[in-house]
Amino acid sequence: DIVLTQFPDSLAVSLGERATVTCKSSLGVFYPSDNKHFLAWYQQRPGQPPKLLIYWASTRASGVPDRFSGSGSGTDFTLTISSLQAEDVALYYCQQYYTTPPTFGQGTKVELK
Amino acid sequence: EVQLVESGGGLVQPGGSLRLSCAASGFTFSSYWIHWVRQAPGKGLLWVSRINIDGSHTSYADSVKGRFTISRDNAKNTLYLQMNSLGADDTAVYYCVRDGHCTTTSCFGNWFDSWGQGTLVTVSS
Numbered sequence: 001d002i003v004l005t006q007f008p009d010s011l012a013v014s015l016g017e018r019a020t021v022t023c024k025s026s027l028g029v030f031y032p033s034d035n036k037h038f039l040a041w042y043q044q045r046p047g048q049p050p051k052l053l054i055y056w057a058s059t060r061a062s063g064v065p066d067r068f069s070g071s072g073s074g075t076d077f078t079l080t081i082s083s084l085q086a087e088d089v090a091l092y093y094c095q096q097y098y099t100t101p102p103t104f105g106q107g108t109k110v111e112l113k
Numbered sequence: 114e115v116q117l118v119e120s121g122g123g124l125v126q127p128g129g130s131l132r133l134s135c136a137a138s139g140f141t142f143s144s145y146w147i148h149w150v151r152q153a154p155g156k157g158l159l160w161v162s163r164i165n166i167d168g169s170h171t172s173y174a175d176s177v178k179g180r181f182t183i184s185r186d187n188a189k190n191t192l193y194l195q196m197n198s199l200g201a202d203d204t205a206v207y208y209c210v211r212d213g214h215c216t217t218t219s220c221f222g223n224w225f226d227s228w229g230q231g232t233l234v235t236v237s238s
Binding site (some may be wrong): 052 | 157158159160172174175208213214221222223224225226227228229230231
């Protein structure tokens with residue numbers, strides 16, 4: 001199975017500041033035939049199910065604010081929140097869908113400083 | 114609006130069985146692959162199983178293979194998960210999840226674009 005490791009496990013950011021979460025894959029998730037990276041990001045607020053934020057490593061899902069962006073290639077990917085809002089306090093997970101089983105990172109907790 | 118409503122969770126003794134259901138609405142159920150993803154209390158996400166649009170393809174995590182069976186009834190817009198030989202490690206919230214990518218019988222690459230609220234399964238004596 002592909003192992004995804006997220007850094008850091010938690011981070012505290014002031015309102016309006018940038019938050020950056022990193023996801024490192026044990027194997028590359030780029031599929032040349034589609035020219036895409038098979039990686040997604042999710043947000044899980046307390047007591048809620050996860051919500052899709054990003055797929056194909058950098059495509060925002062419908063309705064996701066543009067302060068959320070995804071980037072990266074090969075085995076290293078980043079989720080950036082450009083200007084943290086109070087409602088962004090949550091757990092964030094990366095997920096690869098290059099192989100079966102699809103696997104998730106362990107999660108990164110984003111809190112307010 | 115896409116809705117996925119799980120039911121059937123509860124307390125079950127080790128070695129017991131449980132059948133989860135997921136009622137779908139707000140989209141053409143028969144056009145989407147559907148998954149089960151679980152989350153143990155205070156832990157991360159674990160993909161459990163998937164089924165393609167007509168039920169001809171299913172897949173399972175190694176930890177549940179041979180014990181769990183996924184199925185669907187497209188006429189009833191409902192997904193099922195039959196869980197047998199349950200152990201304490203199966204204690205989790207089980208989410209019914211729509212695939213964001215696959216809408217044909219054969220597909221490669223599953224991300225998850227809509228999640229139900231989940232149903233809690235507790236395995237304990």
